[in-house]
Amino acid sequence: MRTLSIFTLVICLQAKVIAQTQVVHTPRTSPRAKISQTIGITDVTINYSRPGVRGREIWGNLVFGMHNPGWGTAKSAPWRAGADENTVITFSTDVKLNGVQVKAGSYGLFMVVEADGAIEILLCSNNESWGAYFFDENEIVARASSSWQEHPFTEYLEYEFNDFTETSVYCALNWEEKSIPFEIEVDINKTVVNQLRNDLRGTARFSFVGPLEAADWCVSNNTNLEEALEWAKLAVTMDNQFQTLKVKAAAEYA
Numbered sequence: 001m002r003t004l005s006i007f008t009l010v011i012c013l014q015a016k017v018i019a020q021t022q023v024v025h026t027p028r029t030s031p032r033a034k035i036s037q038t039i040g041i042t043d044v045t046i047n048y049s050r051p052g053v054r055g056r057e058i059w060g061n062l063v064f065g066m067h068n069p070g071w072g073t074a075k076s077a078p079w080r081a082g083a084d085e086n087t088v089i090t091f092s093t094d095v096k097l098n099g100v101q102v103k104a105g106s107y108g109l110f111m112v113v114e115a116d117g118a119i120e121i122l123l124c125s126n127n128e129s130w131g132a133y134f135f136d137e138n139e140i141v142a143r144a145s146s147s148w149q150e151h152p153f154t155e156y157l158e159y160e161f162n163d164f165t166e167t168s169v170y171c172a173l174n175w176e177e178k179s180i181p182f183e184i185e186v187d188i189n190k191t192v193v194n195q196l197r198n199d200l201r202g203t204a205r206f207s208f209v210g211p212l213e214a215a216d217w218c219v220s221n222n223t224n225l226e227e228a229l230e231w232a233k234l235a236v237t238m239d240n241q242f243q244t245l246k247v248k249a250a251a252e253y254a
Helices: 002-021 188-199 209-220 225-238 242-253
Strands: 032-039 042-049 087-091 095-097 100-102 105-113 118-124 140-147 149-162 168-185
Touching: 032 149, 032 168, 042 149, 042 168, 100 140, 105 168, 140 168, 188 209, 209 225, 209 242, 225 242
Parallel strands: none
Antiparallel strands: 032 042, 042 087, 087 105, 095 100, 095 168, 105 118, 118 140, 149 168
């Protein structure tokens, strides 16, 4: 009987521990969101949380300049450009953000918002923190300037892509009655040629199709012509036929 009582007690204690450590899912106050856009072959993705206005004064009050979070290691921190975890912006290739060169990678996105509407956009190498409590200026890898614009009322913060072209897109953070835009530009020729070189180090080189398509793209876009000719010659050696000879001739003429 005593053994049974001890066994029962152990089971009850285990159940209590499990109940205390159980992770449940309930709706977030600031829902998670993701937005993506491809420019050429470059993927741009933003992961963020969407706080609501909820009747609060946002600009110049809730969001204003640098602040002391009051916890963590940061004594002066910018806005996390969203809510909860870091807002994370990812570029699959090198880009320019408002004219500032940025390497491929994932970055914590922060903003310093001044009362006159001037914005400093900060990209940080650390993108896994909660809020800005551990913001470290030494982790800033890029700074860009912007300014807010008037915008129709938006209850929940959102990012959107506008004015898309073959080489660029404008991204905008919209919240309350303000919008903060920034341009993302891609060097299409450079990114595609780098990708072609990488592709031709793998299975794309196992048949004439890979070097043929690489050469054809370069000739059609009047770029990387010397290497395009070498790729075209390789395609001909692998399959000497009309299509490969045609691209080779075009590369030689270019």
